[in-house]
Amino acid sequence: DLLSLEYISSCDPHLYCPICRCPLEKPARLPCDHIFCEDCLTSSLEAETTRWAQLHLRRKNTCPECRTPLEKPEERMNIPRIILRMLDDLVVKCPNQEEGCEWTGKRAEVQDHLDRYCELTLVPCQKEGCCEKIARKYEKEDCLHVEVACNKCDGRYMKKDLDEHKRGSCLMAESECPHCKLTLPSQALPLHIADICPQNxxxxxxxxxxxxxxxxxxxxxxxxxxxxxxxxxxxxxxxxxxxxxxxxxxxxxxxxxxxLHDSVNEKLKLLESNLNTLQSLLYPSDNTSSSHLSTFPPSNPDAVNSTNPNPPQDADPIDGPTSHLLSLHESLRNDLSRLSAQVNDLDARSMMMLLNESQRAKEDSLHLNAAVAGLRAQVYWLLSARLMASRATGTT
Structure with a gap:
C-alpha cells in the first residue's frame, strides 16, 4: 500500500491528493484537470451518489475539488508523464522498516524490492504441509512453525517467537542493569532502576x-x-x-x-409566552391592552369576591380556555418560586463550602509558614554555632 509508505524526500504540494492529502497513488484525472487517487475519487463519487439517493434526488456527480458537474463520472483523462515521473522518483523507506529493513529507494522500485530482495518480506514456508508464512531470510532454514521449549522457563513457543519471548516475557530471562551492571530478572529491571539502583x-x-x-x-x-x-x-x-x-x-x-439557571430561564420564557396568550385572549384590543395590565385578574378567587361582592348578573363567566390558562399561569408561578428558592439555597451552600475550604487552605498555609520559619531558625542556629566554633578555633 503506497499510502502507508514513509517518504524521505520532500514532495511537491501539487502532487498531493486533495482528498487523502497523501502523494498520489494511481492518479486519476478528471475533465476539469483535477487529479486524485483512483481509490479516493471512486469512494467520493460513490458517497455522493448514495447521498443523493437517500434524498430521493437525481443529480450529476461533481468534481470533489471544484464541484464541476461530470457528464461521465467514469471518464478519465491522460496523466502528464512529468507528473508520473515525479511521483515515481520520490524516495521512500521500505514498508518493513519497523522489522529492521534499512532499504531506501525510489517509490517505483518498492514493489520490486519487496518481491525479490527484501529479507523481511513474508513468503510461504517451504516445508511440505505448512501453510504459514515466514520471512524470506529464513526461507531456506528448517520450518520455524514448530513448538520448542524455552531453556530458561520450560515454556513452549513457536521457534520463530522464541527470541522475542526471551527478550521480553520470559520470567526467568536475565538482563543487566545499564547503571550498576547488576544481572537480575528482566521483569524486575524497571523496578530496580526506578527504586533501588544506587548508580541511577x-x-x-x-x-x-x-x-x-x-x-x-x-x-x-x-x-x-x-x-x-x-x-x-x-x-x-x-x-x-x-x-x-x-x-x-x-x-x-x-x-x-x-x-438550574437554564431551567429557570426556560420557565420564564414559557411564562412570558403564556402571559402574552392570556393578554391576547382577555384584552384583544391593542390600544387597551396596556391599560388593563394593571388590572390583571388575581389568582385568588377570594380576592375577586372581595373587590366585587355583587357582580352584575349579565357578566359572562370565564370560559374554559381562559380558566385553563389561568391555572397554568399559577402553576408556572409556583414552579418559578420553587426554582428560585432552590437556586438561592444552592448558591448559599456552594458559597459556604468555598469559604470553609478557603479557610482550611489558609490554616494549612499558616502551618507551612510556621514550619518554614522553624526550619529557617534552626538553619540560622546551626550556621551561627558553626561560625562561633570557627572563630573560637581561629583565636586559639
Whole structure:
C-alpha cells in the first residue's frame, strides 16, 4: 500500500491528493484537470451518489475539488508523464522498516524490492504441509512453525517467537542493569532502576515544587534529609490533591448551578409566552391592552369576591380556555418560586463550602509558614554555632 509508505524526500504540494492529502497513488484525472487517487475519487463519487439517493434526488456527480458537474463520472483523462515521473522518483523507506529493513529507494522500485530482495518480506514456508508464512531470510532454514521449549522457563513457543519471548516475557530471562551492571530478572529491571539502583541519577523529592538538586540515589537521599522543600513535599502533595478535589467539586456545583439557571430561564420564557396568550385572549384590543395590565385578574378567587361582592348578573363567566390558562399561569408561578428558592439555597451552600475550604487552605498555609520559619531558625542556629566554633578555633 503506497499510502502507508514513509517518504524521505520532500514532495511537491501539487502532487498531493486533495482528498487523502497523501502523494498520489494511481492518479486519476478528471475533465476539469483535477487529479486524485483512483481509490479516493471512486469512494467520493460513490458517497455522493448514495447521498443523493437517500434524498430521493437525481443529480450529476461533481468534481470533489471544484464541484464541476461530470457528464461521465467514469471518464478519465491522460496523466502528464512529468507528473508520473515525479511521483515515481520520490524516495521512500521500505514498508518493513519497523522489522529492521534499512532499504531506501525510489517509490517505483518498492514493489520490486519487496518481491525479490527484501529479507523481511513474508513468503510461504517451504516445508511440505505448512501453510504459514515466514520471512524470506529464513526461507531456506528448517520450518520455524514448530513448538520448542524455552531453556530458561520450560515454556513452549513457536521457534520463530522464541527470541522475542526471551527478550521480553520470559520470567526467568536475565538482563543487566545499564547503571550498576547488576544481572537480575528482566521483569524486575524497571523496578530496580526506578527504586533501588544506587548508580541511577534521580532528582530531589521536592523537584516538582522547585528544588533543582540532581545526583545519584545515595546523594539524593542524603540531600532529602536536610532539604526544606523535600521535608514539606508530603504536605504540599496532600494540599495539591485537596485543591484538585475542591476544583472538581466546584466545577460540579458550577455545572449544577448553570443547569438550574437554564431551567429557570426556560420557565420564564414559557411564562412570558403564556402571559402574552392570556393578554391576547382577555384584552384583544391593542390600544387597551396596556391599560388593563394593571388590572390583571388575581389568582385568588377570594380576592375577586372581595373587590366585587355583587357582580352584575349579565357578566359572562370565564370560559374554559381562559380558566385553563389561568391555572397554568399559577402553576408556572409556583414552579418559578420553587426554582428560585432552590437556586438561592444552592448558591448559599456552594458559597459556604468555598469559604470553609478557603479557610482550611489558609490554616494549612499558616502551618507551612510556621514550619518554614522553624526550619529557617534552626538553619540560622546551626550556621551561627558553626561560625562561633570557627572563630573560637581561629583565636586559639
Amino acid at each position: 541519577t534521580i532528582p530531589c523529592p521536592g523537584h516538582p515544587y522547585g528544588c533543582p538538586f540532581l545526583a545519584l540515589r545515595p546523594g539524593t537521599a542524603a540531600h532529602a534529609r536536610t532539604c526544606p522543600i523535600a521535608l514539606m513535599t508530603p504536605t504540599l502533595t496532600s494540599q495539591a490533591k485537596r485543591q484538585e478535589e475542591q476544583e472538581a467539586e466546584t466545577s460540579t456545583l458550577r455545572t449544577k448551578l448553570t443547569d
